[in-house]
Amino acid sequence: GADISARNIDTLSSSFPLCMQNLHRSLRRDAHLKHYGRLQYTLFLKGIGLNLEECLVFWRSSFSKITDDTFNKEYRYNVRHAYGDVGGDSNRRGNGYSPFSCQKILTEHPPGPGESHGCPYRHFSTENLTALLQAVGVKDHEVLRGVKEDKEKMKYHLACNRVFEYAHKQELKKVKDDGTWGAAQLETIVHPNEYFKRSYLLMN
Numbered sequence: 720g721a722d723i724s725a726r727n728i729d730t731l732s733s734s735f736p737l738c739m740q741n742l743h744r745s746l747r748r749d750a751h752l753k754h755y756g757r758l759q760y761t762l763f764l765k766g767i768g769l770n771l772e773e774c775l776v777f778w779r780s781s782f783s784k785i786t787d788d789t790f791n792k793e794y795r796y797n798v799r800h801a802y803g804d805v806g807g808d809s810n811r812r813g814n815g816y817s818p819f820s821c822q823k824i825l826t827e828h829p830p831g832p833g834e835s836h837g838c839p840y841r842h843f844s845t846e847n848l849t850a851l852l853q854a855v856g857v858k859d860h861e862v863l864r865g866v867k868e869d870k871e872k873m874k875y876h877l878a879c880n881r882v883f884e885y886a887h888k889q890e891l892k893k894v895k896d897d898g899t900w901g902a903a904q905l906e907t908i909v910h911p912n913e914y915f916k917r918s919y920l921l922m923n
């Protein structure tokens with residue numbers, strides 16, 4: 720079965736969409752993420768099935784340059800709040816906030832300098848986007864050219880789905896050929912958690 724735990728996030732991140740891979744890479748590089756990046760990433764991690772306790776372990780160990788005291792004072796509350804564990808507003812009624820959809824990530828709170836949230840297909844320059852894709856293993860020139868064209872036409876979902884199809888080419892062919900996946904499972908991905916879900920199913 721799935722082992723969605725703090726110590727497995729590095730491994731699982733190979734199934735993350737580019738927005739979340741970018742957050743993960745920034746977090747590993749800086750041992751820190753700014754507020755909105757933490758929120759986008761925390762809610763995504765909640766959506767893949769990481770429980771609150773493991774999520775706190777994940778953030779605590781990732782923020783390796785600060786003390787327990789600082790972590791507890793400045794960061795613990797917001798993680799618990801995202802899970803609906805604390806907070807007296809409408810958030811209390813349910814399970815905390817919902818993971819952000821692509822629509823939300825694409826249209827709200829564009830990242831400023833030093834911030835890593837958002838959607839790289841939209842918020843990165845073409846040059847930086849190409850470099851990031853190559854860094855995560857997308858080196859096919861035809862795919863990179865397709866992404867560039869999608870971006871120019873502001874078809875960010877298409878770029879993301881193009882990369883998904885490229886990264887899972889063999890596995891997708893198999894489930895299409897043997898009929899395991901029908902039309903519903905092959906619809907355009909419009910949510911980062913759906914991207915992960917499909918990738919995880921195909922790769923495991």
Ligand code: SF4
Nearest residue numbers: 736738821838879911
């Ligand atoms: Fe993330 Fe959606 Fe952008 Fe893909 S299209 S990188 S899932 S926000």
